[in-house]
Amino acid sequence: MGFEITKELLEDVKGYIDTSNNKSLLALFEEMHHADIAEVLDELSFDEAVFIIKLLDSETTSEVLMDVDDDVREKILQKLSAKEIAEEVEELDSDDAADIIAELSEERQEAVMSQIEDEEHVKEIEELLAYDEDSAGGLMAKELVQVNENWTVLKCVKEMRIQAEKVTRVHSIYVTNDKGTLKGRLSLKDLLIASTRTPISEIYIPKVDSVNVDESGEEVANIMRKYDLEAIPVVDNEGLLLGRITIDDIVDVIKEEADKDYQLAAGLVEDVEADDSILELTKARLPWLILGLFGGLGSVVIMEGFESAMNSYKELFFFTPLIAAMAGNVGVQSSAIIVQGLANDNVKGSLWKRLLKEVGLSLINGLVLGVIVIAVAPLMHLSLQFSLTVSISMLCVIIVASLIGTFVPIILDKRGIDPAIATGPFITTSNDIFGIFLFFMIAKAFLPF
Structure with missing residues (x-):
C-alpha cells in the first residue's frame, strides 16, 4: 500500500514541532522514504519545513530537498547558511548537487562551493554548471564505474570496488582506452566467469549506446525509451567518456516536457502552478x-x-x-x-x-x-x-x-x-x-x- 498523508499524521508532526519534541519527530521520519518526507514538507508551513530540514541528518535532507516542490526548496535554501547547504550538497551525486547550486545566486554559489571540502566534487559540479541545463551535459552525473580495456579481470575488480564507493547505483560498467575514449561496456556475467588474468579487452562488449554531451534532453529521452535503457553514457565530440544519465533523470525530463506541452495546449505561455501569484x-x-x-x-x-x-x-x-x-x-x-x-x-x-x-x-x-x-x-x-x-x-x-x-x-x-x-x-x-x-x-x- 502506498504512502498517504493523513490529517492525523500532519497533526502529529505539527504538534511535535510546536513542543520541540525532536525525539518523536526523528522516530516518525526514521522509517519514512525521503520522497514521502518531501510530500509531508509540501503540506507544512515554510517555518515548519525548515525546522524539519535542520533537524534531520544531511544524508536524508539532501535527498528530501531534491523531491520537494521547487518553490518550497528555493525558500528553504534561502533560510540555510552556506555551510548548511554545502553539507547537503556533499551528500548528493554531482548532477543533483549541480541542480541545487544552480538555484542559488552567484554570490551564494561561491560561498557554498568554498564550504565543500571534497575538491573533486567541487570540480565536477563546476563542470556540470557549464552545460545547458536542458542538454545531456546538464543532465549527466559524473559518478560511474569506468575500467580500462588493458586491465586484467583481477585489477578491474579491485578498481571497481574503489569506484563503487562513490556511486549510489551501478547501472553499467563502461570500458575506455588509455585516453578515456568510450570503447564499450562490460557484462557482469562475463566478468564473473572469466579468469582473473584475462584482459578486459577480450571480454568487453564493443556495442554501447551513447549520447553527445550537447544532445537535447528530449532526444536523450527518446533514445533511452527506444532502447529501453536504465542508463546511458555521455561522450564529447572526440568520444571521451564524460558521465552518465540514469532513468530517474529522464523521467523528470519527460514529466517537465509533458507539463510544458499541456500548458501550451491549454494556452499558457509560461510555466505556472495553481499557487502562483x-x-x-x-x-x-x-x-x-x-x-x-x-x-x-x-x-x-x-x-x-x-x-x-x-x-x-x-x-x-x-x-x-x-x-x-x-x-x-x-x-x-x-x-x-x-x-x-x-x-x-x-x-x-x-x-x-x-x-x-x-x-x-x-x-x-x-x-x-x-x-x-x-x-x-x-x-x-x-x-x-x-x-x-x-x-x-x-x-x-x-x-x-x-x-x-x-x-x-x-x-x-x-x-x-x-x-x-x-x-x-x-x-x-x-x-x-x-x-x-x-x-x-x-x-x-x-x-x-
Missing part, C-alpha cells in the same frame, strides 16, 4: 486570450461581410457555432496526433502521403457527419438545399482544418518552435476563422441571395 498567472494566460479576442473580432468582421446572406437566411447564424466548433475540434485532434508523433519521433516518411491520408480521413468523417445533418434537417424544418449547403460546408471545413492541424505543428517543429503550441488556442482560433469564412463562401455559392 495573480500577476504570474495573468502573464501566462493573457497573451493567448488576446489572440482569441482578435480571432473572435476577425470572425465578426467576416460575418459582417455576409450581412445580406444573414438577412436572407437567418438559419446561417444558428449554424455558425456548429461550423466553428467542428473546425476547432478537428484541428485540435489532427494537431494533437502530430504533436504526439513528433514528441515520440514517429512522424516520418513523405509529407504528401500524410497529406493524402488526412484528406481521405477527412472525407470519411465529413461525409458521415454531413449525412447526419441531412437526416435531421427535416426535424428542424430545413430545406434540402440548405442542409446540403451546411453538409458541404462542413466537409470542406473538416478537410481544411485537418490539414492545418497536421502541417502547422510540422512547420513549427522544423523552425525550432515547440509544436505543442499548435494544439491550443492558436489552432482553434485560426480554424474558427477559416471555418466561418468557408461556410459563408459556400453558402453564397449554393444559396440564392
Whole structure:
C-alpha cells in the first residue's frame, strides 16, 4: 500500500514541532522514504519545513530537498547558511548537487562551493554548471564505474570496488582506452566467469549506446525509451567518456516536457502552478486570450461581410457555432496526433502521403457527419438545399482544418518552435476563422441571395 498523508499524521508532526519534541519527530521520519518526507514538507508551513530540514541528518535532507516542490526548496535554501547547504550538497551525486547550486545566486554559489571540502566534487559540479541545463551535459552525473580495456579481470575488480564507493547505483560498467575514449561496456556475467588474468579487452562488449554531451534532453529521452535503457553514457565530440544519465533523470525530463506541452495546449505561455501569484498567472494566460479576442473580432468582421446572406437566411447564424466548433475540434485532434508523433519521433516518411491520408480521413468523417445533418434537417424544418449547403460546408471545413492541424505543428517543429503550441488556442482560433469564412463562401455559392 502506498504512502498517504493523513490529517492525523500532519497533526502529529505539527504538534511535535510546536513542543520541540525532536525525539518523536526523528522516530516518525526514521522509517519514512525521503520522497514521502518531501510530500509531508509540501503540506507544512515554510517555518515548519525548515525546522524539519535542520533537524534531520544531511544524508536524508539532501535527498528530501531534491523531491520537494521547487518553490518550497528555493525558500528553504534561502533560510540555510552556506555551510548548511554545502553539507547537503556533499551528500548528493554531482548532477543533483549541480541542480541545487544552480538555484542559488552567484554570490551564494561561491560561498557554498568554498564550504565543500571534497575538491573533486567541487570540480565536477563546476563542470556540470557549464552545460545547458536542458542538454545531456546538464543532465549527466559524473559518478560511474569506468575500467580500462588493458586491465586484467583481477585489477578491474579491485578498481571497481574503489569506484563503487562513490556511486549510489551501478547501472553499467563502461570500458575506455588509455585516453578515456568510450570503447564499450562490460557484462557482469562475463566478468564473473572469466579468469582473473584475462584482459578486459577480450571480454568487453564493443556495442554501447551513447549520447553527445550537447544532445537535447528530449532526444536523450527518446533514445533511452527506444532502447529501453536504465542508463546511458555521455561522450564529447572526440568520444571521451564524460558521465552518465540514469532513468530517474529522464523521467523528470519527460514529466517537465509533458507539463510544458499541456500548458501550451491549454494556452499558457509560461510555466505556472495553481499557487502562483495573480500577476504570474495573468502573464501566462493573457497573451493567448488576446489572440482569441482578435480571432473572435476577425470572425465578426467576416460575418459582417455576409450581412445580406444573414438577412436572407437567418438559419446561417444558428449554424455558425456548429461550423466553428467542428473546425476547432478537428484541428485540435489532427494537431494533437502530430504533436504526439513528433514528441515520440514517429512522424516520418513523405509529407504528401500524410497529406493524402488526412484528406481521405477527412472525407470519411465529413461525409458521415454531413449525412447526419441531412437526416435531421427535416426535424428542424430545413430545406434540402440548405442542409446540403451546411453538409458541404462542413466537409470542406473538416478537410481544411485537418490539414492545418497536421502541417502547422510540422512547420513549427522544423523552425525550432515547440509544436505543442499548435494544439491550443492558436489552432482553434485560426480554424474558427477559416471555418466561418468557408461556410459563408459556400453558402453564397449554393444559396440564392
